Amino acid sequence: MRQFMAEVWWSSLTAAGHGGLDMLDPTERARLESLERPADRGRFLVGAVLLRVAVASHAGIAPTDVSIDRTCNECGAPHGAPRVMNPGMAAPWVSVSHSGVLVVVALSTMGPVGVDVQRIADLKDPAAAAGWVRREALFKARSGGPAAGGSVCELQAPLAGYAAAAALPANDERDVVVLNWP
Ligand SMILES: [Zn+2]
Known part of the structure; x- marks a missing residue:
């Protein structure tokens, strides 16, 4: 896998x-089945x-060959933050x-990276949205391991009415590549 700062x-x-x-593994399919609301299922599926x-686009492998572990640090259930676990790969x-x-x-x-997006209308205090997503992004990055410098940057969400931020090892926003899929 080639090195890259942040995407x-x-x-x-x-x-x-x-x-x-059909890209999901059995653990992901079971999690999807356990979600009751269609919107929750859709968000989990697309995520x-x-x-x-x-990950596959960097590793040069098929999406189905990416190995993801979501074991929760608290309880061991598969609903924790995802980690890439492919053996032999600098994940x-x-x-x-x-x-x-x-x-x-x-x-x-x-x-370590952390990212957060939030529909502003869902927050009790919409004026606090920018600070909220920055804190969430930083929290997620810190739970991924000791940060190696980097910064928290505001992200431009592709739709109006959303706030988003990312905590990234990049010190320069020009190092961040933004892509849309599909
Ligand atoms: Zn748990």
């Missing part, structure tokens, strides 16, 4: 109609697929977030 991949619930169910697509650090109809994945081979 941010966006998708939305409309991607749930592009198949992708899991987008993560596989993003990237990854982070996934979804809210409303948007899904975002951040990844880097240089250090």
Whole structure:
């Protein structure tokens, strides 16, 4: 896998109609089945697929060959933050977030990453949205391991009415590549 500072991949619930169910592993399918609300199922599906697509594009493997572990540090159930576990691969650090109809994945081979998107109308205090997503992104990056410098940057969500931020090992926003899928 080539080294890269940081990438941010966006998708939305409309991607749930592009198949992708066959990309999930049995653990992910069981998690999907356990979710009752269609919107929750759609967000989880697109998040899991987008993560596989993003990692696969760097590793030069098929999305189905990406190995993801979501073992929760607290209770051992498969609902924790995702980690890439492919043996023999210098796996990237990854982070996934979804809210409303948007899904975002951040990844880097240089250090822990955290990403957060939030539909502003869902917050009690919409004026606090920018600070909220920055704190969430930083929290996620710090739970991924000791940060190696880097910064928290505001992300431009592809739809109005959303706030988003990423905590990345990049010190320069020009090092962040933004992609949309599909
Ligand atoms: Zn748990």
